[in-house]
Amino acid sequence: MAVSLDSLTPPSPPEPATPREAPLAMPVQSLRRFNRRTRRGWTQPSHMRTPWLARLSIFGGAAALTLYGAREMYGVVEVGEITLLEWALVVLFVITFSWIAFAFMASVYGFVALLRAPRLGPLPERLEGKTAVVMPIYNEAPARVFAAIQAICEDVRATGLGDAFDYFFLSDTTNPDVWIAEERALLALRERLPGERFYYRHRRKNVARKAGNIGDFVMRWGAAYPQMLVLDADSVMSGETVVRLAAAMEGDPDAGMIQSLPLIINRNTFYARLQQFAARIAGPVLACGLAAWMGRDGNYWGHNAIIRTRAFADHCGLPNLPGKPPFGGHILSHDFVEAALIRRAGWAVYMLPTLGGSFEESPPSLIDLAARDRRWCQGNLQHSRIVSASGLVVASRQHLLNGIFGYLASPLWMAQLLIGIVLVLQSKFIRPEYFTAEFSLFPTWPRFDYIRALNLFELTIAVLLAPKIFGLIAACVDGPTRRGCGGAIRLVVSSVIEILVSSALASIMMVIQSGAVLQIMFGNDTGWNPQRRDDGSVSFASIVRRHRSHTLLGVVTLVAAGLLSPSLVIWMSPTIAGLILSIPLSWASGQLSIGVGLRRLGLLATPEETSVPPVVARSNALAAELQRSGRDGDDGLRAIALDEAFRQTHEAFLPDAGRRRRGEIEVEEAVAAAKLNDAQSLEDANTWLKRKERLAVLGDRALIAMLARLPERSEAPGETSAETQRVDDQAL
Template identity: 65%
Template sequence: MDTVADQTGQHSEPPVAEAMQGPPAMPPEDRLAMPVQSLTTWSRRERRSWIHPALHHGAWPARFFVFGGMLALTVFGGWEMYKVVDVGGVTALEWALVTLFVLNFSWIALAFTAGIAGFVYLLFHRRRSQPLPKELTARTAVLMPIYNEAPSRVFAAMQAIIESVEATGLGAAFHYFLVSDTTDPDIWIAEERAFLAIRERMGPDIAIWYRHRPRNTNRKAGNIGDWVTRWGGAYDHMLVLDADSLMTGAAIVQLAAAMERDPDAGIIQTLPLIINRNTLFARIQQFAARVYGPVIAEGLSLWMGHDGNYWGHNAIIRTRAFAAHCGLPDLSGKPPFGGHILSHDFVEAALVRRAGYAVYMLNDITGSYEESPPSLIDLSARDRRWCQGNLQHMRVISAKGFHPCTRQHFANGIFSYLASPLWLLQLLVGLTLALQAHFIRPEYFTDEFSLFPAWPLFDAERALALFAGTMGILLAPKLFGMIIILLDGPSRRACGGGIRLFLSVLFEMILSALLAPVMMLIQSGSVFEILLGRDSGWKPQRRDDGSIPLGDIVRRHRSHTILGAFAGVAAYVMSPYLFAWMSPTILGLLLAIPLSWASGQLSIGMWLRRRGFLATPEETNPPEVALRANGLSEELAAEGEDEDDALRVLYEDEAFRSLHETMLPAPAGRERGKFEPERVMAQAKIAEAGTIEEACRWLTAKERFVALHDRSLIAMLSHLHAPAAKAE
């Protein structure tokens, strides 16, 4: 805001908007107890009984088909692999190869059988839009946790959601909370200004609240837990979003109605679709999620029934059930395997289900959206954190009282990351066998009597058939998804028509195959880092479509390229057939740098978009809530408040400074003789500064953060002199 400085360096203020003199930032507290749960002791007496038991059965036929089919396929595949190597006896290395193959094959066999179940269901059960309820009797809090996100984007999304809910006529049942764990002082102050502005835009009839935590203890789980224990008692349900979430009002209202209809429901999850993505890599993810995702999600939903999982956002939760049963314990030891539980959502679903509440997915509810990382390197950064969280579940999977399906969810998450090092080990064992066959002479006369030499031989014809069958099982869920889209006229046309859809699927398969060995090495590296005790930390995600500097890409992938070149030369020297068999892996590693560079390029993604490739129905016909959010985001970003210096804002705007102080928590007591280094340095620098310019230059980000939480330091800042005006 513009100010007028007087001759002493102090300043007068412009008129203050009436909305800034409105209600406090948060409603009165209504506390809930959230006791820490035990993973080692539990009694069945603690589990509640179903109120409507008939609603929560019926998944056993799907489970029998999915897991029985997976077991049958795995046994068959393992037997075929055994016969491949059982030519003249099986060596120890060949047994290792068979074991690794069975482990990896079981993983893709499960996805295949679940894909068949989802495919068959979608063939005969077309999704239909659900009617909106006429009324809602319960109150729901819509929570958006934020952590160092662009305020213009976050508050634009929240406003679009609110407007969409209000359009249903049932907006009175919802209150909206932006719960911040932001650590960047400039972003934090921009959040507060954006909060005051959205209140002014939406008017006094919409309940919008904002809370910032000075310490982000236990990350997102701690953020949600803090809200539940302090304000959760006033709300029957909470609908948890992510910072990149978007939901239509109809979807939110239908979720609330579903929770009201089912008193046994603890968590009801939606299937978020990816939208707003434009780089090559992000469009690949967006396309794959839209075309293949519904088949996979439907298969998953069928076998898990009401013993499901929770993916942390775009889901509605019964607040008191969550408070009573989801207090997460800290695991003994240090990170990465100890400390607070990183992937908290799986564990929260497990605890809610253990307590006797249903957890399930409603795929018929459309209008749930999210975004995805813009490049391969961005995905690997997020994936590193997910990897640590899922491997940490190895210490949780055996907890007392968990449902068998819950343990399967944990096992799926754990194996999704162990699969990469297992695949890598399988390749290394195969290469070792080929190396042995090429360079080492067979020992025909051993110390032990045998009619045949102990030498690795292979049934080439059977191996080729097994490879083809494995590839078919691996790719089948993608083909199932394409068929479902082809049979749906409006969706097919929105994807560019049958030919473009087929070419897009083919392109996605080829690119995914080339990126697969790179991701295998990245994930294997993450697993080995975690086993060595390295913590992932918690860094904000990049949401934009900006590309990564080429130098960073080269440094990230040069080892992959060198390994690809070495493997290619070694395979060709040993056998042209081995080289041909490994060529997809070798090519993917050799192209790691250009593929990673291309993955983050906006120009390539937009070129494909203009030609109708990798199109999705939500891209061709964008939902109104997305158009509104995107438009608002551009308008708010153009105002420039995201980039303003926090110290200067508080210095120049006395009215906002006063409101900022009202939003601060009560000052915590300090033990005599103990000082916070950042506060001491901040106080010394502010006392030394002659002008606000000097304070802005001298204070570090941590010192700014501490100063903006301290009313006495804020007062010191406000009394600094303004910079001298430049002579014309």
């Protein structure tokens, strides 16, 4: 019988998970010392002009507006003799008012800049170097992230410049089933797009979280790529935008980081669509104002940005902060710090707010936002130990301070409200000292100028809402945006809905953020849990547990204010109403039906929703197709044990095991080995192995071999081998 020579050919080895390493050193930077003589000079000095006019207009205007507000607030309380509490009220007002005054002036400048934004030029015909598109992932649904990268890759390929880009999935996943699903998704992606360069790296220990994940890539492969485009797990970018960012980096030898403005997409729940609409309407105005005063002293938001790899390696190795978390340890909000360090070294950091084609998603409910905010709060407050670092430019310190104050504003606002209540209590129940030690024909009454107070309140509301109003005007003026939002009438109605609901939710977020700040001040560390990105509703029981204290606070405040003064109830009604209604408001925020209902009415619509960008539509279609395959939820151990070809590929993907030092025992590996030795079937292994032990098995070739030798089921009919083992143990 003739035998085909092909049948005697051994199977080809699986394609490597990663390319050949091209390491870059990434030294840890000092926050205490910096030699300014090492700061690089500009190769194109004409590009590095400081935007003094924008800074003078925005900062000077904010200072002038704050001084006016301070004078008016002083006038409110100076009618009588000013008490210590009244001085505290004035100081708190000035601090919080300065924050919104700055945002107001930035929106004024941004409004003008947005209306005058130049059109984008043609795409480049060629790119000089390679760009790595890197997506850090952590226990995400593989169908979503691999669909996004495929859509981006196809869109980049359509520009004719696809050969200039490689794609990396940088996995810090700790769920063993998700890990295996990621590898399967990679193999499927390579089959769908043969010839494209997709790579996958899984870290056994996610040291330093996302910053460590990116750092590991730079230290292992950074020398092969002049720049890297950093994405988030929910990011999508059009091919044109990816190419324009790469071309912008290549065309600007002084650029260290270039940040795009990501718009929110794919949101369906009520609260997520509120965020999506607000970000689309007011976001570009604020971003243009921010870009105007920052110039090339900008900031980095951690994703949807391109970075010069060698500059990042040379200057962005983050130190551990002394002490324990929450203020010590790894730097959580690494992006602001990396931007500050790379700018310190003389590289430019800036934003392209009108580039377009950059997208992300947002939390689906108020509770999900609060969970993300807790991590961000700790990371930003941690910057209080970095803001004074040696050598930082003034603008970088301003970015860090902005992040810190973004969370301190809530407890300051709450303190301002509490002092107001105490002052009312004082005037109601404490008998005034009518005649002081100093001789006077008239008594000292605790008095306020209520007319001036009302005028100041109206000014504060106007300043607070101005960025939204400017965004609304800009959207109405721009034809495609206006039509994409359903027309001028729907645009105005949607803006009113967004303002009213956001105002009601503001008091809830004030209490939540104030609580987070207090927890951090008392030393409570946050964990690192994956974000919930789908549109599934939060259970009503969870909502009640989360917000019952807020409701109680609102009821107590209402009763107390009603007993003190009806006018106080009117004054605090927005805050009180938001707290009392916190449970139904939070429930409504996560409701898919409300969000979809508003979309059917054409409300809270965005241009990207009514006319979905092709890359987003492709990503969504691919994700739905991959989710229907059902591979995301497969049992990882069974997949490895029962599929020999995939097992060989998985083992090839594993890094070479280093030599174990004598006496150093990995507990999970040792326990997993003992359990596999006792197991008589794959069922036993699945039943006995805990999550960390399953991870240990999947990461060790010897343990995988032990797993593969197990039969799928117990040999004894009608009885699991685990039960048989228990009977044997009892007999012994």
